Amino acid sequence: MVKEIERTGIPVVHMCTVVPISLTVGANRIVPTIAIPHPLGNPALEKEDEKKLRRKLVEKALKALQTEVDGQRVFED
Amino acid sequence: MRLELGKINIVDVQFGDTTKIESGTLYVNKQKIIDIVMEDEHIKSVEVELAKPGEETRITPVKDVIEPRVKVEGQGEIFPGVMSKVTTVGTGRTHVLKGAAVITCGKIVGFQEGIIDMSGPGSEFTPFSKLNNVCLVIKPVDGLKQHEYEAAVRMAGLKVATFIGKVGKDVQPDEVEVYETKPLLESINEYPNLPKVGYVYMLQTQGLLHDTYVYGVDSKKIVPTILYPTEVMDGAILSGNCVSACDKNTTYHHQNNPIIHDLYERHGKDINFVGIIITNENVYLADKERSSNWTAKLCKYLGLDGAIVSQEGFGNPDTDLIMNCKKIENEGIKTVIVTDEYAGRDGASQSLADADAKADAVVTGGNANEVIILPPMKKIIGMLDYTDKIAGGFDGSLRADGSIEAEIQVITGATNELGFNKLSTIGF
Numbered sequence: 001m002v003k004e005i006e007r008t009g010i011p012v013v014h015m016c017t018v019v020p021i022s023l024t025v026g027a028n029r030i031v032p033t034i035a036i037p038h039p040l041g042n043p044a045l046e047k048e049d050e051k052k053l054r055r056k057l058v059e060k061a062l063k064a065l066q067t068e069v070d071g072q073r074v075f076e077d
Numbered sequence: 078m079r080l081e082l083g084k085i086n087i088v089d090v091q092f093g094d095t096t097k098i099e100s101g102t103l104y105v106n107k108q109k110i111i112d113i114v115m116e117d118e119h120i121k122s123v124e125v126e127l128a129k130p131g132e133e134t135r136i137t138p139v140k141d142v143i144e145p146r147v148k149v150e151g152q153g154e155i156f157p158g159v160m161s162k163v164t165t166v167g168t169g170r171t172h173v174l175k176g177a178a179v180i181t182c183g184k185i186v187g188f189q190e191g192i193i194d195m196s197g198p199g200s201e202f203t204p205f206s207k208l209n210n211v212c213l214v215i216k217p218v219d220g221l222k223q224h225e226y227e228a229a230v231r232m233a234g235l236k237v238a239t240f241i242g243k244v245g246k247d248v249q250p251d252e253v254e255v256y257e258t259k260p261l262l263e264s265i266n267e268y269p270n271l272p273k274v275g276y277v278y279m280l281q282t283q284g285l286l287h288d289t290y291v292y293g294v295d296s297k298k299i300v301p302t303i304l305y306p307t308e309v310m311d312g313a314i315l316s317g318n319c320v321s322a323c324d325k326n327t328t329y330h331h332q333n334n335p336i337i338h339d340l341y342e343r344h345g346k347d348i349n350f351v352g353i354i355i356t357n358e359n360v361y362l363a364d365k366e367r368s369s370n371w372t373a374k375l376c377k378y379l380g381l382d383g384a385i386v387s388q389e390g391f392g393n394p395d396t397d398l399i400m401n402c403k404k405i406e407n408e409g410i411k412t413v414i415v416t417d418e419y420a421g422r423d424g425a426s427q428s429l430a431d432a433d434a435k436a437d438a439v440v441t442g443g444n445a446n447e448v449i450i451l452p453p454m455k456k457i458i459g460m461l462d463y464t465d466k467i468a469g470g471f472d473g474s475l476r477a478d479g480s481i482e483a484e485i486q487v488i489t490g491a492t493n494e495l496g497f498n499k500l501s502t503i504g505f
Contacts, residue, residue: 017362018396021431036360036393037285 002027013061015039019074029064030074033057078167079257080307083149083250087176090127090209096241098248103177105211105241113236114213119221119229124214126458128180128195130207135199135454138190138463139489140181140227141316142205142329143234145174145242148311156312158293159232160239166311172245178208178329179241181234182459183215185227186286188466191322191489192451192481199451202491204498205329212458213237227286231317234328256341258305261379264351271349272382276306276336277372277401281318281325281389282357288317289326289389291355297364301356301371303379306337309353321468323445323491324417326389335496336385336415351379356401358394365397373404387415388494391445395430406435417442417492422484442492443500445469446484453479 002014003026014027017039022030033039040057041050064075086101093104107125114123128134146155151169154161180193193205200206215233217226259267280289282297289296291304291314304313314331337353344350356372359365376384384405388398395416402412414436418428424444446469464475469486476482485491490498 017360018365018393018431019362020396020400021393024431024433032362034361036283 011065013064015057015061023072023074026072028069028072029067030072031057031061031064032074032076078305078307079255080151080167080310081170082254082256082310083170083172084175084252084254085172085245085248086251087174087209090129090177090211092127096244098174098244103174103209103241110211110213110237110240113240114215114233117229117233119218119225120215120233121218122216123233126212126214128210128212128458130195130209132195133197133455134195134458135451135456136180136182136193136195136210136212136458137461138182138184138187138459138467139193139322140183140185140190140230140319141234142327142489143179143238144329144332145177145179145238145245146312146332147172147242147246149246153311155239155242156235156315159290159315160235163292165308166313167305167307171311172248172250174242174245176209177241178205178210179234179238180205180210180212181215181230182212183217183226183230184460184463185223185230186319187463188468189286189319189321190463190467192467192487193489194451194454197452197454198449199488202449202485202488202498204490211237211241214459224286227317227319235315256307256310258307258350258352261351264349265380268345268349271345271347273351273380274340274348274383274385275351275376275379275381276340276353277376277384277386277405278353278355279386279388279394279397279401280314280355280357281320281394283360283390283393286317286319287390290315290317296355296357297359299355299357301354301368301375303375304353304355306341306350306353309334309337314355320390321445321486322489323469323486324390324442324494326493326495327490330490330493330495330497333497336387340385351381358390358397360393365400369397369400369404372401373408376405376410377408381410383411383413385413385415391417391419392430399429399431399433399436402436403433411438413438413440415440415442415494415496417494418444419446420444422446422448440496441502442494442496442498443485443502445486445492448482449485451481451483
């Protein structure tokens, strides 16, 4: 899906936990997430802390979306 | 570590007044089995039924299959850390009721249990159709949570298998095989000219009822470590898995791991089988990285020339498999990976979710997406109400006449990734 959307000219950020698979399938902008059963959250955290974590992930993805890339890039911290 | 495995051939199973073995027939006292299972306050009811090869019987939803075994000599008991103290096992003598099994059934997750047909085309896809099975269909008390139900069914199966196994203690086995692995330095000195081969044994540990236990430890909490192969034969590793039936390792698969047996077969002839590294398949990337780093480190530390790596399950564990393969190869150690495929019903799609050029020696257990039609059976042990939702099934899988059209994914052990079956592919 990532590749097909990009083929139409729209940039895509792939937020995922298993970065190696994302690299294998050919995503260009990759934002690593928390865990496979809960990629965009962490049930072990307090509600407030989890909200901060979620916001940070979304902001990171938006930043990645606006970043020019030349080939594949993983957006670590 | 040296273990004698005494096989008592079981050719039939029947209900009887006492649980015993007589001329190859296993007799089980039904009420005694019910009493053992009903000790657990989480269980509302259990039906005990027998299923034999060739019968027109369908068993579903199958959770686990367990082989009855008993320690005769040497320290510890079968299933250490779970059914007995955490004593290190794998030495002395163990008796096996070869040809018998305990099968646990229940709608735990519903869509992640399997089907075993005792005859017809489906029976060819599962090794358990060849066994004399004591089936436990277990219902939970009202309101019991899924994970508590899983634990209750897991323990019930182990308790019944242990109880049945004990009747083999004083029976003269039909055949005795000896397996021995020496401490590493002694093993290398014994066969200095043979290539040193190890086995990297990946265990399903994704959590959410996808768990495997080692000496009673939930193995998502372990770092990779070393086992003597004979420990596995004494039940050091057991299944707590509710996951796609075709390629999960039941406890029976662990007890009889064919990779271990085949490596022993060639030990001292053309290879030196030095031991097992167990590792896990966790859901955090850092865990995947750490565990694969450690398997590679341990392979190097053991001085291996080659390693067999087997996977359990599919999807994201494909990444654990490829990471293990790549990192072990990067240490200059040759690998062969054992997996299965989800290549679509026509077999034309990419088989694994991850890949690498270093994974150039692959053994497959078959394509789980192949479609099969299972004819109606006269007797159902368990229930059919989840057949449309089972992984590998689809809306309309269960037809009005009782037949089932589904992917072979629904059949317990169909594409087992330890090679405990008949499906594979040969490249030319």
